Amino acid sequence: MSGVRVLVGTRKGAFILTADGKRKQWDVSGPHFAGWEIYHLKGSPADPNRLYASQSSGWFGQVIQRSCDGGKTWETPGGGVVTEPGKMPTGESNKFVYDASPATGKPLTTHQWYDGTQHPWEFKRVWHLEPSLTDPDAVYAGVEDAGLFQTSDGGKTWLELAGLRGHGTGPQWQPGAGGMCLHTILLDPSNPRRMHVAISAAGAFRTDDAGKSWRPINRGLRSQYIPNPNAEVGHCVHRIALHPSRPGVLFMQKHWDVMRSDDAGDSWREVSGNLPTDFGFVIDVHAHEPDTIYVVPIKSDSEHYPPEGKLRVYRSRTGGNEWEALSKGLPQRDCYVNVLRDAMAVDSLDACGVYFGTTGGQVYLSADAGDSWTPIVRDLPAVLSVEVQTLR
Amino acid sequence: MIRVVLPPHLRTLAQVRDEVQLDVGGRVTRASVLDALEARYPVLRGTIRDHVTLQRRPFLRFFACERDLTHEPPDAPLPDAVVAGAEPFFVLGAIAGG
Numbered sequence: 001m002s003g004v005r006v007l008v009g010t011r012k013g014a015f016i017l018t019a020d021g022k023r024k025q026w027d028v029s030g031p032h033f034a035g036w037e038i039y040h041l042k043g044s045p046a047d048p049n050r051l052y053a054s055q056s057s058g059w060f061g062q063v064i065q066r067s068c069d070g071g072k073t074w075e076t077p078g079g080g081v082v083t084e085p086g087k088m089p090t091g092e093s094n095k096f097v098y099d100a101s102p103a104t105g106k107p108l109t110t111h112q113w114y115d116g117t118q119h120p121w122e123f124k125r126v127w128h129l130e131p132s133l134t135d136p137d138a139v140y141a142g143v144e145d146a147g148l149f150q151t152s153d154g155g156k157t158w159l160e161l162a163g164l165r166g167h168g169t170g171p172q173w174q175p176g177a178g179g180m181c182l183h184t185i186l187l188d189p190s191n192p193r194r195m196h197v198a199i200s201a202a203g204a205f206r207t208d209d210a211g212k213s214w215r216p217i218n219r220g221l222r223s224q225y226i227p228n229p230n231a232e233v234g235h236c237v238h239r240i241a242l243h244p245s246r247p248g249v250l251f252m253q254k255h256w257d258v259m260r261s262d263d264a265g266d267s268w269r270e271v272s273g274n275l276p277t278d279f280g281f282v283i284d285v286h287a288h289e290p291d292t293i294y295v296v297p298i299k300s301d302s303e304h305y306p307p308e309g310k311l312r313v314y315r316s317r318t319g320g321n322e323w324e325a326l327s328k329g330l331p332q333r334d335c336y337v338n339v340l341r342d343a344m345a346v347d348s349l350d351a352c353g354v355y356f357g358t359t360g361g362q363v364y365l366s367a368d369a370g371d372s373w374t375p376i377v378r379d380l381p382a383v384l385s386v387e388v389q390t391l392r
Numbered sequence: 393m394i395r396v397v398l399p400p401h402l403r404t405l406a407q408v409r410d411e412v413q414l415d416v417g418g419r420v421t422r423a424s425v426l427d428a429l430e431a432r433y434p435v436l437r438g439t440i441r442d443h444v445t446l447q448r449r450p451f452l453r454f455f456a457c458e459r460d461l462t463h464e465p466p467d468a469p470l471p472d473a474v475v476a477g478a479e480p481f482f483v484l485g486a487i488a489g490g
Contacts, residue, residue: 059401060402060405095438095443
């Protein structure tokens with residue numbers, strides 16, 4: 001029997017929503033880690049019951065949580081499993097220290113601050129966890145201030161892939177309004193040595209040697225709000241997505257503009273087409289149709305809500321440029337929520353399910369690839385991230 | 393025994409219901425108390441002070457005997473009543489919205 005497990009990170013805890021393949025009746029579990037910000041949870045493609053969660057707080061910093069049973073119980077890697085409700089485990093799993101050792105060649109200690117001066121790198125939180133496609137113990141973590149870390153022991157210890165910060169453009173990176181975060185990590189299923197990441201506000205970067213060396217891949221991006229609109233770095237990329245069957249084609253929701261690359265990021269072209277606004281955060285690809293993509297247009301960078309108070313997903317079946325509004329089942333008046341960059345995901349059932357969460361605490365599902373929508377839950381804390389596991 | 397009172401989220405994280413009692417060898421200072429606390433509850437490493445610099449996290453404060461000890465040097469001796477176990481050492485989260 002197939003089913004889906006939706007992993008929802010919110011401002012005040014994590015929630016796990018489960019249903020069978022019909023996606024009609026939902027069981028809601030949570031809040032897990034109540035009161036903490038859960039920026040992201042994600043399951044391992046190699047072992048669906050292995051979940052990782054980023055738990056953080058402005059007061060107490062970062063904790064990594066791990067589950068080996070699909071979210072029923074959790075542990076901080078290195079500690080023991082806790083089964084009693086309300087308890088948390090005790091192992092240390094939160095040591096993220098930037099690598100400034102001479103052995104890595106280019107220790108880098110500063111980036112550009114809001115006022116144009118140089119500022120030291122300071123770890124704040126993990127924005128995104130990307131488990132390996134093949135090893136349940138291997139996970140990448142994208143962090144603020146922007147850097148990429150890796151664990152190979154199930155989250156107990158974390159080491160920085162310092163070649164990203166050290167490749168040369170790091171001193172030009174600067175924080176966006178939400179901080180200087182590495183929020184997107186895309187693994188190439190056809191090439192284990194290739195990975196793409198995206199940073200606000202620096203841009204997109206690619207490695208072809210498993211994270212040792214990196215280069216910016218921002219040619220074709222144009223950002224009118226920076227001194228050189230066509231600069232090599234400095235672009236506020238909000239999200240990148242790919243389809244696993246065609247990993248050389250990338251889709252990007254930039255601060256403004258929806259973009260497409262057909263050469264793994266070497267060059268980009270705009271595909272905003274007839275969107276009512278090309279500002280937004282999320283972008284994702286249909287599980288079975290590599291040219292069908294989804295965005296949620298947001299009015300502007302100072303008005304983080306949908307145009308006209310109408311919440312609409314836009315779908316393109318042509319890989320961009322031609323978009324149709326999807327509104328059936330979504331609020332079409334007085335709606336002023338936002339949909340944050342990690343808060344959309346798809347399942348791989350027939351038909352493809354599309355999910356997104358809002359800052360108003362709703363998680364919406366379309367079980368027909370976007371044609372119609374229904375809320376799974378309506379009143380969670382503000383949703384930061386949504387991931388979906390298709391269970392077979 | 394040194395008595396330490398943690399804020400609720402850290403009590404949950406460390407799986408303790410009430411105040412923590414610690415054996416602290418040598419001089420009883422904020423640094424030595426936090427060293428002993430983190431040795432017994434490794435999950436608390438990084439939650440009160442930075443892993444590397446050992447600097448206090450900005451929104452946490454330290455109190456004992458009705459005194460704010462937050463800005464005392466970490467190696468300053470704690471009050472006699474804390475050393476004697478008559479009064480607890482408090483780790484507090486700053487009151488802030490969110």
